[in-house]
Amino acid sequence: MWDYRYMESILKRNNVQIIGKGDQVILFAHGFGCDQQSWKYIVDSFTDDYQVVLFDYVGSGKSDLSQYDSFKYGNLNGYAQDVLDICEALQLKDSIFVGHSVSSMIGILAAIKQPAYFQKLVFIGPSPRYLNDEDYTGGFERADLENLFEFMDSNYLGWSSALAPAIMGNPDRPELGEFLTDSFCSNDPVIAREFARVTFFSDNRADLDKLRIKSLTLQCSEDIIAPLEVGNYVNKHTADNSLFIMRATGHCPHISEPEETIRAIKAFI
């Protein structure tokens, strides 16, 4: 039985936007720390030939923060379930999934669970594990990440972050998000902290070879978040994966080098 209200609630929960015309669907999944606005430089190049689905994970952007559940989103499967819920609500089939950063692994988890929803996956700066390990270079030591978390904490509402959780805990006060004129990258600090830990302490190396869908890895040069070794590792351990090394530097080629990114995605799909 198809429940219209359920569909509505999912679309609202994840702030799902559907644009463009075309038979095939491209699902763009943002990375940690951002929201669907991060796709703004490349979306227009796909809307003529595809139906583009944009969304925010629960806890990010304009999603329904009240739906956030520390237990559910305590590992990446919770986020993968968001993706599957959206696919189910929109009754998708053979869609293209483009995931940035942590969304690459979220896409893999979703596609292992429900392969029928997906035809191809594109990973932008993927990393199955950020921490270095025996015989594995992830690029980070634990102390680096703790240092990052400190930076994040001190960056929510600047110095007043010390008091922000107290304000938020008060039911008489509006959501913290309503104070912020600039919501991009200004997610709820408590949620962001948990999302950061889930992202950076995940280990999805064992999941790579379970994927049965064709995929592309877009690897930037000089990306300190996902270095070249990591891109090579993903390519080597994932069946039917192509690796494309981009000229773009940094971790967000879809923002810094949208043209190159668009070309690379189009060439693959």
Place this chain on the structure above:
Amino acid sequence: MSVQVDKDLLDGLIDSEILYQEAPCGYVSLLPDGTIIKLNNTLLTWLSYTSKSLLYKKKFTDLLSKGGKIHFEMFFKPMIGVKGHVKELSYEILKKDGSILPVLLSAKAMKDVSGTVLAINIAVYDITDRKSYEAELLKAKKIAEEEKRTFQFLADLIPEMIWTATANGNIDYVNQRFIQYFNLPEKGFKPSSVLSRIFTEDRKKFIEAWRKSIRIGSDLHIEIRLDNYLGNSEWHLIKAVRYVNEDGVITKWFGSCISTEEHVLALKAKDDFISIASHELKTPITSLKGTLQLMEKMKSSHPDPMMHKLVDRANRNVNKTISLIDDLLNVGRINEGQLYLNKKRSIIFEVINDCCNHIKNETDFDILVKGDPSIEADVDEGRIEQVIINLINNAIKYAPESVIIEVSYEKTGQEIKVSVTDQGPGIPLEKLPHLFERYYQVESNNGGKTGLGLGLYICAEIIKKHNGEMGVESEPGKGSTFWFTLPA
């Protein structure tokens, strides 16, 4: 009066190059890949670098710790890319000697017509002082949270139920014991649902008392039964005290529910024993009384005058014993709800007068009766006499130095109020609330405890049964007034 403006002089004061180099904030400009292409003296001085060692050689991220680098990649760059600017991001820049400069970064992207970022201009603000203030604030917050946890732990450890409520009576905290007793879900239960766990017969009484406390701001003190998680009801004393803030406004209620089940059960056992014992005693005492009545008739024919005295004394004592047993039997009836009234229209003056005559025969106290002789009420004469005699006897017993005992009555509205006033030593304030409780004994003048502590309890129950109220007012050194009301 207008000021003569020397425009050239003023323009000369504000040289834009000096403004840039010596600005109160640092400036640094980067290529999109982060390479430093320009920076001002202020920033160089802060960091102790020379411009030669940085320009075109270093990237901005080289001046950041590893965590800072990641943050720059994941937050700063996407924000600059998407929004074209960032505002007040908190970073730590490494100085030449490796020490840290806490800063806020605000930046703007310079883009070409197609929207491609050509360069990024960053303003750097030194926030060293603010940072240490923030650290103190965080520390204070941690301490406060720690304290809160300690108290929470303490509250959860206490074996009694504890709760707090808002000024208008909504429960906003309950401790672990409270949750266990009612078997409530740990999260998200409706405090109002607890009301349904009050034993049905006590619910109305509780709600009325609680509303009254909230309305007039008085502490709550009420004994009711609460249904536990097994559905069994247990007696609890519910207390709530108000919390008044600095402005004198009630902002919170602190409450407890203390189990009195054992106490109530013990009282019940006592009642049961007394009821059985007094029934058992009643029969032989009645028989004894009959025997004494016979002896009373025969005593005149006995030659020894001592026998007269002995029979009289025996009679007095058997009467006292009977009256004590009657009290005990009355309590039993009250407990079982079997105190029945035999009401009829009566003239209050006559009822009171009968009692006084009765007592006057036995003592030499002056009893003054004051009131309108025409006032009537529907009462059980015998029971009301019992009450009045009890009050007068108490006055004689506890205020023997009274010259006059006054019994007055008056009708106000739909109520007749009868008062018995003595000029004795008065009753200590802390004892007043307990006088009408069962088995509450007051010390007599010589310090010993007398009686069973049932007299006033029975009186109050009789008055309650008449739909009246009973109370006492007392002022140490001046005397006491016991009063009761009856519906007119």
